[in-house]
Amino acid sequence: MKKSFIPAPAVLGMLGGGQLGRYFVMAAHELGYQVWVLDPDADSPAGRIADRHLCAAYDDAAAMAELAAGCSAVTTEFENVPAETLAILAEQVPVHPSAAAVSVCQDRIAEKTFLKKNGLPHGPFAEINTLEDLYAAPAHLFPGILKAARLGYDGKGQAVVNDRAAAEAAWLELGRVRCILEAKLPLDYEISVVLARGQDGRVKAFPSAENRHRNGILDVSIVPAWRVDQNAVCVTDNAGDVAEKLAGCLGYVGTLGVEFFVSHGQLVVNEMAPRPHNSGHYTIDACATNQFEQQVRALCGLPLGDSRAHSAAVMVNLLGDLWFDGCKQREPDWAALLAIPGLCLHLYGKQSPRVGRKMGHFTVIGDNAQQVFEGAMQARKVLGLPDA
Ligand code: ADP
Ligand code: MG
Numbered sequence: 001m002k003k004s005f006i007p008a009p010a011v012l013g014m015l016g017g018g019q020l021g022r023y024f025v026m027a028a029h030e031l032g033y034q035v036w037v038l039d040p041d042a043d044s045p046a047g048r049i050a051d052r053h054l055c056a057a058y059d060d061a062a063a064m065a066e067l068a069a070g071c072s073a074v075t076t077e078f079e080n081v082p083a084e085t086l087a088i089l090a091e092q093v094p095v096h097p098s099a100a101a102v103s104v105c106q107d108r109i110a111e112k113t114f115l116k117k118n119g120l121p122h123g124p125f126a127e128i129n130t131l132e133d134l135y136a137a138p139a140h141l142f143p144g145i146l147k148a149a150r151l152g153y154d155g156k157g158q159a160v161v162n163d164r165a166a167a168e169a170a171w172l173e174l175g176r177v178r179c180i181l182e183a184k185l186p187l188d189y190e191i192s193v194v195l196a197r198g199q200d201g202r203v204k205a206f207p208s209a210e211n212r213h214r215n216g217i218l219d220v221s222i223v224p225a226w227r228v229d230q231n232a233v234c235v236t237d238n239a240g241d242v243a244e245k246l247a248g249c250l251g252y253v254g255t256l257g258v259e260f261f262v263s264h265g266q267l268v269v270n271e272m273a274p275r276p277h278n279s280g281h282y283t284i285d286a287c288a289t290n291q292f293e294q295q296v297r298a299l300c301g302l303p304l305g306d307s308r309a310h311s312a313a314v315m316v317n318l319l320g321d322l323w324f325d326g327c328k329q330r331e332p333d334w335a336a337l338l339a340i341p342g343l344c345l346h347l348y349g350k351q352s353p354r355v356g357r358k359m360g361h362f363t364v365i366g367d368n369a370q371q372v373f374e375g376a377m378q379a380r381k382v383l384g385l386p387d388a
Pocket of ligand 2: 271
């Protein structure tokens with residue numbers, strides 16, 4: 001597809017109606033665009049604020065035809081949109097990122113094979129289709145992590161497996177689906193790089209974030225990530241370069257999230273998300289241009305914005321758990337939270353809180369990384385969350 005500039009107030013199409021889509025709608029509106037959202041959920045966070053919500057399945061032919069006819073360009077906020085939907089839409093309307101790029105990120109085996117082929121750092125792995133594959137897998141993959149090749153997120157669809165017997169049990173538990181077996185790497189820490197790549201191939205990477213997870217779900221992102229130690233300054237610089245190279249190899253256009261492990265001081269790519277990333281939410285409050293505005297700019301052929309951070313930042317996810325005291329539902333103490341200096345609260349407008357459901361986040365910003373971290377820990381205390 002040739003480089004094309006799409007002026008506002010054109011209509012942009014968004015596949016997926018979650019919080020990532022909601023921020024895209026806001027960013028697009030700020031630049032004067034309209035947005036149509038396709039999402040099967042009648043009450044999706046993005047659908048609520050979109051100019052139009054097409055409430056249908058991602059492979060609904062009529063909805064796809066309407067989207068293609070009504071939109072000047074289409075993007076996605078959800079990596080599990082069928083790549084075929086993107087390919088079909090692309091026959092009629094510019095689609096970024098491409099179906100090919102999204103399909104690499106949708107499948108853990110395609111993803112790791114892509115990394116290997118392009119000489120990008122990755123951990124050892126094996127493809128598991130049958131029990132025989134499990135028993136033939138090299139011994140150095142144990143202890144390992146067995147992950148369903150597709151549709152996993154927030155630690156779902158994966159299990160730590162110490163030996164082959166455990167792997168067999170886990171594989172049966174996962175329903176004998178196509179899996180990847182990865183060696184369980186000793187992690188010094190985890191970081192991510194969110195970047196945007198334009199149609200002209202230019203890249204703007206945001207500062208990398210250090211990410212801490214709880215129960216398989218991102219809990220906290222800390223920026224700058226290099227506060228960990230001296231070696232980390234160089235590791236995080238390098239992560240930006242690796243992410244940029246990776247985006248180029250993918251021919252990527254749009255906002256991309258790249259998750260890394262740092263293991264024995266070495267960078268290893270964990271996975272990619274072909275969309276804005278939870279660990280990039282800090283860019284809303286701490287960067288001149290946020291990751292969603294970059295997505296709009298890349299889609300519309302506009303120059304990418306300044307991705308530098310003007311503040312140190314700590315982002316904390318707010319899960320549905322916070323709305324419960326045992327079985328009793330309650331409202332978190334927003335007033336106490338909002339009294340904390342530098343704290344920016346974001347709620348996604350979801351109707352029903354559920355344990356593990358992402359309901360919102362807050363970001364504490366300021367000049368000093370240490371103070372910002374302490375502010376975030378104070379805020380966690382207010383909410384009854386443990387230190388991170
Ligand atoms: P998800 O799609 O659920 O985010 P990930 O592959 O990122 O799946 O795994 C979730 C988390 O599990 C990672 O952030 C990391 O903490 C841990 N993890 C995953 N794979 C490995 C591995 N090979 N070695 C060590 N830890 C891992
Ligand atoms: Mg992950």
